Every structure is written in C-alpha cells, then in structure tokens.
Amino acid sequence: MKLKAGAQIIFIRNDTTAEKTTKDNKRRWVNGTIAKIQSLTADEIEVAFEDGSSSKISRETWNNNVYKWNKLERKIVTETVGTFAQFPIKLSWAITIHKSQGLTFDKMVLNMGSGAFTHGQTYVALSRSRSLAGLALKKPITIRDIIIDDRVLDFYNKHFTFNDEYQESQQNLEFILEYSDFFKDLLAVHYKFSEEQWLKYKGILNHKLAGKKSETDKKVYQKLSFGEIKAIIHQRDLIYNPSFWKVNFEYFFNDAVVETVMDYLLELDKVMNLREDEPEEYGS
Numbered sequence: 001m002k003l004k005a006g007a008q009i010i011f012i013r014n015d016t017t018a019e020k021t022t023k024d025n026k027r028r029w030v031n032g033t034i035a036k037i038q039s040l041t042a043d044e045i046e047v048a049f050e051d052g053s054s055s056k057i058s059r060e061t062w063n064n065n066v067y068k069w070n071k072l073e074r075k076i077v078t079e080t081v082g083t084f085a086q087f088p089i090k091l092s093w094a095i096t097i098h099k100s101q102g103l104t105f106d107k108m109v110l111n112m113g114s115g116a117f118t119h120g121q122t123y124v125a126l127s128r129s130r131s132l133a134g135l136a137l138k139k140p141i142t143i144r145d146i147i148i149d150d151r152v153l154d155f156y157n158k159h160f161t162f163n164d165e166y167q168e169s170q171q172n173l174e175f176i177l178e179y180s181d182f183f184k185d186l187l188a189v190h191y192k193f194s195e196e197q198w199l200k201y202k203g204i205l206n207h208k209l210a211g212k213k214s215e216t217d218k219k220v221y222q223k224l225s226f227g228e229i230k231a232i233i234h235q236r237d238l239i240y241n242p243s244f245w246k247v248n249f250e251y252f253f254n255d256a257v258v259e260t261v262m263d264y265l266l267e268l269d270k271v272m273n274l275r276e277d278e279p280e281e282y283g284s
Contacts, residue, residue, distance in 0.1 A: 001090065007037045009047065010092030010103070013060065028055045032103035032128075034092060045087055050106070059085045097125045104130050111138035112145060119149040172252055173261070175226050180265055182233055185209055187262075190245045191253060201262050204269050209239070223247050 003009070015027035029035070035047040038054060048054045064082040069075075095103075101124055108129050116122045122145045129135040176183045187193075188209040193201070198210075221244045229248065238244050 001086075003037055003040060003045070003091070005037050005039055008034065008092050009037060009089040010034055010095070011089055012103075013088035016060065028053075030104075032105055034105070034107075035089075045089070047089075057087060057089070060088050061085045097121055100124070100128050104128055105134065106130055107134040107136075109136045109138060112141065115142065116145040116147055119147040119152075122146055169252075171226070173257070175229075176261055177264065179230075179233055180261075182239070183261070184265065186239045186245065186249070187253065187258065189239050190242070190250070191258060197259075197262075201266060204262070204265055219243070221247050 011029045011031060011033045014030045017028075029049070033049065035049050038046045038048050040046065044056055044058050046054060046056045061083050062085070063080045064084070065078050065080050067076050067078055070077045105128055110125055110129075112122070112125070116125075122141060126135070126141075184204060185206055188205050188207075193205075193210075198205070219241065221241065224247075232238065
C-alpha cells in the first residue's frame, strides 16, 4: 500500500487502543470512518477527520485463527496459526460493494454501474449508509437490481407462511409437547438416538425402554387423527407397536424435530428441578 499526505483513507478496524477522546470517551474511529492523511512516517500516520479533529495511528496486529471442536470440553476453541501487522486503513476514494461489507458510512455515493448481478448485492450496497440524508445515487435502483436467493424464498415459504404443511408441523409439535411423557417413551423404543444424544438426554429418557421392540399390541394401525390418538394414548402397549410408530410418527420424527422437542423438554426439566430445589417461603 502506497500512501502520501492528502490521501483519503478509510479505517478497516475499530479503535482498539486505550486512548479515547476526553470529550465523550468514545472511540476515535470505527470500522468505516473516513479521514485524510496529514503526515506520515515509517511507523506512524497522522490523520484528520471530517469533524476537524486529528489523531495518530500505528500498526495493529491481526490474528489468523482456526476454530476447532474440543470433544473433551464440548466447546469450540480458537487456535492462532499466524499473525500480521499493518496500519488499520486503506485508500478510500472508492470501494466495491463486496469489499464494503461490514462498513458503514455517514456519506456515500452509490454507483450500481450496469446493475446488480447477484442476490443480496443491492441490499448490501444500500445498507452501508447510516441515513438516507447521507446517501446519493448515481442512477436509479431498478427492479432488476432486486435479486433474491431462491433458497431464502423456499425457507420463508416453508417456515413463515401459513401453508398446510407448516400448520400441520406446528400442530404435531404442540400435540407432542402436550403428551411429552408418552412421546419420550415412544422415542426411547423406536428412535435411534446417537451416543451423543443419549448422553445429552439420558436424564429425561427411560433407559429401560431403550431398544425394547416387544410387539405387545399386535394391532395394525392406520394413520390416526389427533383425537383418535388422544383417545387411546393411555394404552401403554402403544409405545411398543411398530405399526403405530411407523404410520403416525416415523415420517415426522426426523433428526431436527427430535432435537427441537428433546432440547425443549430438557430445558423444561431443568427449570422444574430448580423450582423443586428452591426453599419454601413462609409468611411472617
């Protein structure tokens, strides 16, 4: 990077030093602050900000980190594999939309050129400006510049619209949580929990039922309505019947649903245990 006095620069990192302005105790700059170089040496650069203030900056260190899963401690750990030092600035007469991600500007001129060419690009460009007053467009934004990822639409339609599939999944979840004791036993018999899942949920699962496939009830079940299941759910033999499981719930109990239900029940169990451990309060 070649710099000289008078060059316009942009900060690419928040002020991480202990020095703060005595006026309001705020950072001297943040990621995206624009300034101009007043003077510079090999080890220090003095810059002037738009508000008339100035500050001296020096090189800062960046870490090149990799993230690994620690199985023993069951958490993500950070390992630094390298470092580099540079001034936290770059020349800033212009910047591409891609490289502006994560930055915010008080004033900016947006030039979409021949138009957006990928989904989310226009959003990223417009959202760099802190306010409408500080945004100027070189050319109007057109409908062709609004490109949406089909995967986002699919996700939205599946999870946030009231289509039949979404409503059915919500009703299933509500029903399962209402009769959670029955369904925990049903899962213990029929669902193939991984070793990690067993360790996580062992406190709320009946281990005596694990892998028990006895077909006490020989009846072959068709798909039942919620009302029909509620009417017979008191029959404990149901949990051993593979026909009842396969027809009514095997299709629904995928990995994501099981973890959602079990995580909810696990947290609920913790709350109930905490309440039981609380000392009773007596009135005076």
